[in-house]
Amino acid sequence: MISSDDLAFFSVLAKSASLAESARKLDVTPPAVTQRLRALEARIGIRLIDRSGRKMSLTDEGALVASHGTIVAEAMEALSEALADRKKAVGGHLRIAAPHGFGRVHVAPVVDAFAKAHPRVTVTLDLSDHPGAQLVESSDVIIHIGPPGPMNQIVTTLAPNRRILCASPDYLAKAAPVQSPEDLMQHRCLVVRENDEDVTLWRFLHPSREASTVRIHPAMCSNDGAVIREWAIAGHGVAIRSEWNIAADLAARRLKRVLPSWEVPPADVVAMLGTRFGRSARTTAFLAMLRQSLAPPPWRRKKVK
The missing domain is CATH 3.40.190.10 (Periplasmic binding protein-like II)
Incomplete structure (x- = not known):
């Protein structure tokens, strides 16, 4: 017979690289973990973990016990949450x-x-x-x-x-005027690469004109939006950044909105x-x-x- 305490114990072992790591997680000594594991295996008559040196791996039966332990743990958590919700706790x-x-x-x-x-x-x-x-x-x-x-x-x-097209005042003072979305193809553009999105296709909306889509050629790109913001402030080019991220920069004039009559789709x-x-x-x-x-x-x- 395997108890819920056994399943909780074995779940820790199954998610650890060694018995020593399990002992640290359980806040007990490694010999105590070994003794409890041996007692569990002796009680059910099945070897659950293969131990060779400092490494250990689950046997097929150990993997089965671990998977059932996860199911039981989630069921117990779901029950606890349901009872807590009944009393709005x-x-x-x-x-x-x-x-x-x-x-x-x-x-x-x-x-x-x-x-x-x-x-x-x-x-x-x-x-x-x-x-x-x-x-x-x-x-x-x-x-x-x-x-x-x-x-x-x-x-x-x-x-x-909102998402805002922006650049530093220094960059805009030195670069050619940006009067339409198509002008961006001649500018240095800074891009955040996210997932598998086509981040070089910039879309713009206007209240009285047709929407415009521009294929830009990034001068610099990063997977970190904070880096792109810093590069824009440093005058490296034009970027599209979230309003939450650059509102203070716009207010402090570290950045300036570009093409203010055009809107970028919000996020x-x-x-x-x-x-x-x-x-x-x-x-x-x-x-x-x-x-x-x-x-x-x-x-x-x-x-x-």
Whole structure:
């Protein structure tokens, strides 16, 4: 007979590279881990782990036990969350994914306040270059800037966010005038490369003219939006950046809007909700706090002098 405690113990072993690593995670000595493993194997009469030197690997039976342990752990967590939701208790583990820059500036402070307001919740904030639909299965909330994921994905808009064509005043003073989107083909353009998107095809909208699409030839590119912003401020060329990212630079005249009568398609800040166990009380509470922090959007608030 294998108990739930056995499954939890073996799950740690299955996710570790060695018994020593397992011991560190369990906060016990390596001999204690070895003794418990041997007792478990003796009780069920099956070898679960092959140990050779410092390395270990799961036997076929060990992999089966580990997979069932994951199923049981998720079922127990789902039951706990369902019971907590019945009494509207905010507890459990909240998994959040967000972009690096936006996550540091606008999400992390809310996580800080949320953790203080709800001490029964533990939180993991995973910052990555491009969090998206691929994290839905492992996250409760995915903060995303731009078009949402698949049509069947649950999405809620958190804040509006324009995308702005911009360059430094120094660059614009020295370069040829930019009077139409087509003029950009003769300029140095700075590009953020994201996923598999065609980032060299820039689209522009005008209230009284037909939309314009321009194929630019990047002079410099990076997978980090913060780097592109810094290059634009340094006068290396023209870039498209999110309003949340450069509002302060525009106000301080470190950057200047280019082609102000043309609009770039917006990239609103949205939350994609994970499918792990449905909408939990902690997810609802966190989204409410995050939405409140973004209303009105900080990048559109006038600063009082």
